[in-house]
Amino acid sequence: MSVVLEAVNLTKTYQQYTALRELSLSIHAGEIFCLLGQNGAGKTTTINLFLGFLEASGGKALIKGVEVTPNSSAAKQMIAYIPEVVQLYGNLSGLENLDFFSRLAGFTYSSVALAAFLNKAGLQTEAHNKRLAAYSKGMRQKVGIAIALSKNADVIFMDEPTSGLDPKATAEFTAICKELAADGKTIFMATHDIFNAVNVGTRIGIMKQGSLVHTVSTSGISAIELQQLYLETI
Numbered sequence: 001m002s003v004v005l006e007a008v009n010l011t012k013t014y015q016q017y018t019a020l021r022e023l024s025l026s027i028h029a030g031e032i033f034c035l036l037g038q039n040g041a042g043k044t045t046t047i048n049l050f051l052g053f054l055e056a057s058g059g060k061a062l063i064k065g066v067e068v069t070p071n072s073s074a075a076k077q078m079i080a081y082i083p084e085v086v087q088l089y090g091n092l093s094g095l096e097n098l099d100f101f102s103r104l105a106g107f108t109y110s111s112v113a114l115a116a117f118l119n120k121a122g123l124q125t126e127a128h129n130k131r132l133a134a135y136s137k138g139m140r141q142k143v144g145i146a147i148a149l150s151k152n153a154d155v156i157f158m159d160e161p162t163s164g165l166d167p168k169a170t171a172e173f174t175a176i177c178k179e180l181a182a183d184g185k186t187i188f189m190a191t192h193d194i195f196n197a198v199n200v201g202t203r204i205g206i207m208k209q210g211s212l213v214h215t216v217s218t219s220g221i222s223a224i225e226l227q228q229l230y231l232e233t234i
């Protein structure tokens with residue numbers, strides 16, 4: 001399988017402080033990589049470097065072999081980002097938000113095609129034309145996923161995607177992520193949710209103080225074992 005995301009000695013420093021220290025990592029198409037670590041471990045910094053929101057102090061981040069820099073539109077076209085709280089227009093419907101944001105990214109779709117993206121992201125048809133202000137966090141997240149799909153992003157970055165989701169919404173989210181990965185999308189998420197990480201992830205990384213200390217496959221580890229490893233690491 002092809003490498004989609006790569007970090008090579010990726011480093012971010014703020015004056016004397018090292019937020020990310022020489023991260024080297026390769027992630028393949030169809031993987032769901034979950035990054036765990038305490039507050040301040042460097043998870044968001046890693047995502048922000050891949051997104052080109054931050055400039056690396058050393059090393060590089062690559063998307064499908066294209067180096068990410070704050071000005072690299074070629075790399076940015078291949079990725080989408082779903083923040084912890086998806087920022088959408090409350091007075092527009094899910095369908096209208098999707099139409100607006102996909103146009104902003106340069107894509108124009110028919111309403112049938114827009115509805116298909118929302119369905120693929122798991123948003124029930126009866127919600128498509130309701131105002132966003134009435135959506136739950138899980139529903140907003142589904143619009144975020146639909147936007148990522150409409151942009152034809154190969155890689156979807158997510159920050160704390162299950163925080164604040166109830167168990168049913170978390171289960172729906174997990175199922176959607178697995179479907180996207182089966183379609184060849186690559187997902188990279190920062191999370192504190194060890195149990196969901198084992199459930200949804202193909203591989204887990206554990207960070208401590210800016211360093212990636214462990215990467216483990218979820219096929220050989222239970223949630224209890226991962227929790228044990230996490231607690232021993234941090």
Ligand SMILES: Nc1ncnc2c1ncn2[C@@H]1O[C@H](COP(=O)(O)OP(=O)(O)OP(=O)(O)O)[C@@H](O)[C@H]1O
Nearest residue numbers: 014017019037038039040041042043044045046190
């Ligand atoms: N602009 C900045 N200037 C100085 N230090 C910063 C800056 N941005 C982040 N940091 C520091 O870098 C470290 C890593 O932060 P980061 O947000 O990546 O952690 P995190 O693992 O995502 O934490 P959380 O789980 O709380 O989201 C933290 O100690 C943070 O205070």
